[in-house]
Amino acid sequence: MSEKLKTITPAKGWRPDSWQQKEASQQASYPDELAFRKALQRLSAMPPLVTSWEILSLKNQIAEAQAGKRFVLQGGDCAELFDECEPTIIANRLKVLLQMSLVLLHGMERPVVRIGRFAGQYAKPRSADMETRDGATLPSYRGDLVNAPEFTEAARTPDPDRMLRGHASSAMTMNFVRALVDGGFADLHHPEYWNLGWLEHSPLEKEFERIADSIGHSVRFMETVTGMKPGSLRRVDFFTSHEALHLHYEQALTRRVPRQWGWFNLSTHFPWIGMRTADLDGAHVEMFRGIRNPMGIKIGPGMSASWLKNLIRTLNPDNEAGRLVLIHRMGASQVADKLPPLIEAVSATGSPVLWICDPMHGNTEKTESGYKTRRFANIVSEVEQAFDIHATCGSRLGGVHLELTGENVTECIGGARDLDEQDLGRAYKTTVDPRLNYEQALELSMRIVGKHRSLS
Ligand code: PEP
Numbered sequence: 404m405s406e407k408l409k410t411i412t413p414a415k416g417w418r419p420d421s422w423q424q425k426e427a428s429q430q431a432s433y434p435d436e437l438a439f440r441k442a443l444q445r446l447s448a449m450p451p452l453v454t455s456w457e458i459l460s461l462k463n464q465i466a467e468a469q470a471g472k473r474f475v476l477q478g479g480d481c482a483e484l485f486d487e488c489e490p491t492i493i494a495n496r497l498k499v500l501l502q503m504s505l506v507l508l509h510g511m512e513r514p515v516v517r518i519g520r521f522a523g524q525y526a527k528p529r530s531a532d533m534e535t536r537d538g539a540t541l542p543s544y545r546g547d548l549v550n551a552p553e554f555t556e557a558a559r560t561p562d563p564d565r566m567l568r569g570h571a572s573s574a575m576t577m578n579f580v581r582a583l584v585d586g587g588f589a590d591l592h593h594p595e596y597w598n599l600g601w602l603e604h605s606p607l608e609k610e611f612e613r614i615a616d617s618i619g620h621s622v623r624f625m626e627t628v629t630g631m632k633p634g635s636l637r638r639v640d641f642f643t644s645h646e647a648l649h650l651h652y653e654q655a656l657t658r659r660v661p662r663q664w665g666w667f668n669l670s671t672h673f674p675w676i677g678m679r680t681a682d683l684d685g686a687h688v689e690m691f692r693g694i695r696n697p698m699g700i701k702i703g704p705g706m707s708a709s710w711l712k713n714l715i716r717t718l719n720p721d722n723e724a725g726r727l728v729l730i731h732r733m734g735a736s737q738v739a740d741k742l743p744p745l746i747e748a749v750s751a752t753g754s755p756v757l758w759i760c761d762p763m764h765g766n767t768e769k770t771e772s773g774y775k776t777r778r779f780a781n782i783v784s785e786v787e788q789a790f791d792i793h794a795t796c797g798s799r800l801g802g803v804h805l806e807l808t809g810e811n812v813t814e815c816i817g818g819a820r821d822l823d824e825q826d827l828g829r830a831y832k833t834t835v836d837p838r839l840n841y842e843q844a845l846e847l848s849m850r851i852v853g854k855h856r857s858l859s
C-alpha cells in the first residue's frame with residue numbers, strides 16, 4: 404500500500420444510503436412509489452458513466468492545480484435538456500471549451516484541466532417547491548431529470564423514468580465527447596477544427612487566430628527539436644461534472660469497483676454540492692463524505708468561516724490533496740467583503756483546497772422587461788477581483804466555473820459586441836440561468852489571461 408493510501412481512511416459509519424437518515428432538501432416527491440422503486444432498481448443495475456481511474460486521474464490533476472501547476476476551466480449549461488442531447492450542440496459546447504482552454508494555456512503557460520458541466524447536469528435546485536400562475540399551483544420544474552418545464556399538471560409531476568432517460572442521455576453525450584476527442588477533434592495541430600462559423604467577422608477573430616498560430620508553431624517546434632510526435636498533443640482530456648442534487652439518482656450510481664477500496668460516484672467525475680444543499684448536517688454532505696471522487700462545494704455570501712471549516716473537516720478529514728474544490732460565487736459587489744475572511748479561515752486549517760471562482764451565480768439580475776440576465780462587466784469584475792483578493796491573502800485563484808454555450812444566444816448583456824437589453828429577446832433560449840455565448844466566453848478567457856499577466 405502506498406504512503407498516500409495508508410493515511411486516507413474510509414468514512415466512518417457511512418453507507419451509500421446513510422444520507423437517508425438526514426434531512427434531504429431539494430428532493431422531488433414521486434407520487435407513484437412503486438414506479439419510483441422500479442426505476443431505481445433498474446438504474447442500480449446499469450453500467451456506470453465514468454470509471455474510477457478517470458476519477459483518480461482528475462483528482463491528481465486537481466492536486467497539481469492546488470500546487471499552482473494547472474488551471475481549471477469548468478463550464479457548460481446551467482441545465483442540460485434532454486431535447487438538446489444532439490450532436491451540434493454537444494460539439495459546439497466542446498469547441499468553446501477547447502478554444503477557451505487554448506487561450507488560457509497559451510496565456511497562463513500551464514496545462515488546463517477541462518471539466519464540462521455536461522453529461523448529467525439535469526437536476527436543478529429551486530427557491531420554492533411549488534409555483535403559482537394565474538391561480539393554479541403546481542410543483543416547480545426541477546430539471547429534466549425530474550419533470551418538464553411546461554406549466555401543466557402532467558409535465559410537472561415527477562416522473563421516475565426520467566432518471567433512466569437522464570442516465571441514457573448522459574451516456575450518449577459522454578460517448579460522443581469521447582469519440583470526438585479520440586478521433587482528433589481536439590488535436591492541438593488543428594485548432595481550426597474547433598472554429599465555430601461566427602468567429603469570422605468577430606471583433607475577437609484576429610486575437611484568437613494569433614494565439615492558435617502561435618500554439619501551432621510551438622507544437623511543430625517541439626516536435627522538430629525532440630524528433631517526437633507526442634500522442635498527448637492529439638488528444639486532450641475532458642472530464643464531466645454536475646450538481647449531485649438528486650440523491651436517489653446519485654446513490655444508484657455510487658458503486659464499489661474491483662481492485663480499489665471504498666466507493667465511487669460513477670455518474671460523473673466531479674460532483675459538486677450546490678449552495679442551497681451545503682448544510683453540515685444535511686443529506687448531501689453525508690452522501691459526499693463517503694465517496695472518493697474529487698468534489699466541489701459552492702460558496703455563497705451566506706457562508707461563515709466556521710461553517711466552511713466544519714465542511715472541510717467533514718468532507719476531507721485526512722487532508723487529502725486533490726479532493727476539495729471551493730467554488731466561490733459571491734457577486735461582483737460582495738466578493739471583496741465576503742471572500743478574504745473565508746480564505747484566511749481555510750488557510751489556517753492547513754488543509755489543501757483549490758479555490759475557483761464562479762462569477763455567474765452572484766451576478767444574476769432581472770431586467771425591467773422580465774429577462775433574467777447577467778452583465779459581462781460584472782462577470783469580468785468578479786473574476787478580476789478574485790485574482791487580486793487571493794494574491795493579497797497569500798492564496799491562489801486556481802480556476803473558473805462558468806455557464807456558457809456554443810450557441811449564438813443573447814442571454815448576458817455586454818461583451819465585445821456590446822449586447823444590450825433590447826438584444827435579449829433576439830435569442831434568449833435558456834430555461835434556467837443566462838449563459839455566456841460563444842464570443843463572450845472566448846473574450847472572458849482573454850480577459851482572464853490579461854489579469855493573470857498583470858499579476859505575474
Ligand atoms: C448552478 O450552478 O446552476 C447553481 C444553482 O449554483 P448555486 O448552487 O451556486 O446557486
Ligand code: CO
Pocket residue numbers: 481482764806835836
Ligand atoms: Co445556474
